[in-house]
Amino acid sequence: xxxxxxxxxxxxxxxxxxxxxxxxxxxxxxxxxxxxxxxxxxxxxxxxxxxxxxxxxxxxxxxxxxxxxxxxxxxxxxxxxxxxxxxxxxxxxxxxxxxxxxxxxxxxxxxxxxxxxxxxxxxxxxxxxxxxxxxxxxxxxxxxxxxxxxxxxxxxxxxxxxxxxxxxxxxxxxxxxxxxxxxxxxxxxxxxxxxxxxxxxxxxxxxxxxxxxxxxxxx
Amino acid sequence: xxxxxxxxxxxxxxxxxxxxxxxxxxxxxxxxxxxxxxxxxxxxxxxxxxxxxxxxxxxxxxxxxxxxxxxxxxxxxxxxxxxxxxxxxxxxxxxxxxxxxxxxxxxxxxxxxxxxxxxxxxxxxxxxxxxxxxxxxxxxxxxxxxxxxxxxxxxxxxxxxxxxxxxxxxxxxxxxxxxxxxxxxxxxxxxxxxxxxxxxxxxxxxxxxxxxxxxxxxx
DNA sequence: TAATTTTCCTCGGTGTGACTGGGCACTTTG
DNA sequence: CAAAGTGCCCAGTCACACCGAGGAAAATTA
Ligand SMILES: [Mn+2]
Ligand SMILES: [Mn+2]
Ligand SMILES: [Mn+2]
Ligand SMILES: [Mn+2]
Numbered sequence: 483x484x485x486x487x488x489x490x491x492x493x494x495x496x497x498x499x500x501x502x503x504x505x506x507x508x509x510x511x512x513x514x515x516x517x518x519x520x521x522x523x524x525x526x527x528x529x530x531x532x533x534x535x536x537x538x539x540x541x542x543x544x545x546x547x548x549x550x551x552x553x554x555x556x557x558x559x560x561x562x563x564x565x566x567x568x569x570x571x572x573x574x575x576x577x578x579x580x581x582x583x584x585x586x587x588x589x590x591x592x593x594x595x596x597x598x599x600x601x602x603x604x605x606x607x608x609x610x611x612x613x614x615x616x617x618x619x620x621x622x623x624x625x626x627x628x629x630x631x632x633x634x635x636x637x638x639x640x641x642x643x644x645x646x647x648x649x650x651x652x653x654x655x656x657x658x659x660x661x662x663x664x665x666x667x668x669x670x671x672x673x674x675x676x677x678x679x680x681x682x683x684x685x686x687x688x689x690x691x692x693x694x695x696x697x698x699x700x701x
Numbered sequence: 702x703x704x705x706x707x708x709x710x711x712x713x714x715x716x717x718x719x720x721x722x723x724x725x726x727x728x729x730x731x732x733x734x735x736x737x738x739x740x741x742x743x744x745x746x747x748x749x750x751x752x753x754x755x756x757x758x759x760x761x762x763x764x765x766x767x768x769x770x771x772x773x774x775x776x777x778x779x780x781x782x783x784x785x786x787x788x789x790x791x792x793x794x795x796x797x798x799x800x801x802x803x804x805x806x807x808x809x810x811x812x813x814x815x816x817x818x819x820x821x822x823x824x825x826x827x828x829x830x831x832x833x834x835x836x837x838x839x840x841x842x843x844x845x846x847x848x849x850x851x852x853x854x855x856x857x858x859x860x861x862x863x864x865x866x867x868x869x870x871x872x873x874x875x876x877x878x879x880x881x882x883x884x885x886x887x888x889x890x891x892x893x894x895x896x897x898x899x900x901x902x903x904x905x906x907x908x909x910x911x912x913x914x915x916x917x918x919x920x
Numbered sequence: 921t922a923a924t925t926t927t928c929c930t931c932g933g934t935g936t937g938a939c940t941g942g943g944c945a946c947t948t949t950g
Numbered sequence: 951c952a953a954a955g956t957g958c959c960c961a962g963t964c965a966c967a968c969c970g971a972g973g974a975a976a977a978t979t980a
Contacts (some may be wrong), residue, residue, distance in 0.1 A: 541928065541975055571820060572816040729956065737940095740960095760958075
């Protein structure tokens with residue numbers, strides 16, 4: 483039974499390795515995202531290596547074993563299912579759920595998660611548009627494009643967010659850019675890559691590159 | 702923020718002091734119900750005393766402070782609300798919920814509990830008939846009698862169970878003695894205090910004193 | 921390739937939380 | 951009062967997570 487901290491490390495390592503497939507995950511990077519010191523990370527890596535959850539060769543970076551990947555995906559599954567529960571059943575807003583789910587993802591009962599999944603109607607996506615891994619760890623990589631990659635004249639529907647920070651989500655709510663919103667790119671400012679877009683065939687707004695780099699759309 | 706273990710200790714102490722009001726709770730008794738050694742209990746009592754959660758005077762037993770009582774009642778509130786959730790929403794049976802709720806009761810977000818309470822429709826009783834403390838710690842002592850105190854000719858409706866062990870609850874399910882069942886006492890065997898009862902104006906059964914001492918009824 | 925910079929491992933150590941056996945002090949009981 | 955029972959205290963264990971410093975290894979650059 484992995485501890486809370488171990489689950490958090492494995493989840494972080496999984497996400498880092500997904501962000502740059504093929505590249506081994508570095509100690510410093512892990513320390514950075516987990517807000518801790520490299521020495522602490524090395525320490526935990528050794529322990530997780532001994533438990534067979536990751537391949538740890540000194541100086542060579544790290545990659546998850548099959549078991550480690552399973553634990554990471556199960557933790558992500560729990561996190562995202564609880565987020566769906568919080569939003570769809572308890573009426574939380576999508577910007578309020580992260581910290582609570584961060585705690586709930588460590589509940590261990592497999593029966594609980596199976597029944598929760600059923601209760602929620604076997605959702606495929608969490609409130610931020612991220613895919614929910616199946617019980618066996620299967621996960622579908624969604625076909626998305628970043629809004630920042632759209633050219634003038636192209637359009638799409640907002641499907642997911644890359645960043646789930648509270649200020650970003652609140653900005654999107656305010657701008658009418660929640661999941662499902664339709665976006666047409668009217669113009670691109672060459673100087674700072676900001677975009678002029680039309681939202682839901684209605685209001686025209688300017689969004690910065692910082693925003694468009696964190697928003698996914700699909701046709 | 703109390704740790705899981707501290708919450709478990711406070712809950713146990715609260716329950717022991719309720720079981721025998723007025724009497725201070727003893728170290729050995731706590732060790733017994735928490736399945737640990739008296740030395741460990743002394744250790745924890747000192748720490749909880751320092752944190753102002755209980756009155757701890759060596760050799761004099763222990764009683765909760767106002768704050769300690771609040772933590773205990775809040776933990777019980779969380780435990781029982783999650784039990785209601787598991788039974789009413791996720792389709793658990795009343796004999797399956799205890800261990801899961803034992804873990805969920807340690808989730809800390811107050812907002813989560815408030816929204817959960819609302820989602821469940823502000824239930825007053827958990828699946829075992831136990832009252833759910835309010836947010837401010839208020840709890841209503843239910844007016845119950847033990848079935849073992851009924852005399853032949855008396856009747857009542859099953860309102861709560863004193864024991865929540867899996868075998869006991871499964872026995873009750875099988876015997877048709879779930880919450881809401883109507884009981885008429887037909888006869889009492891003087892030798893072993895077992896009772897002959899009629900269930901729901903229908904089947905007649907014999908129940909042992911062991912059973913009737915753990916079942917509450919009201920008129 | 922050599923020098924420099926960057927990465928990160930190792931070592932020794934800290935702090936906390938929880939638990940424990942054994943000896944002895946205190947309290948209760950007879 | 952003596953014996954029995956209870957519970958405190960000590961000294962120690964163990965697991966977990968963290969960290970600074972120093973130097974080894976790797977990567978980068980010159
Ligand atoms: Mn977490
Ligand atoms: Mn999410
Ligand atoms: Mn518990
Ligand atoms: Mn209960």
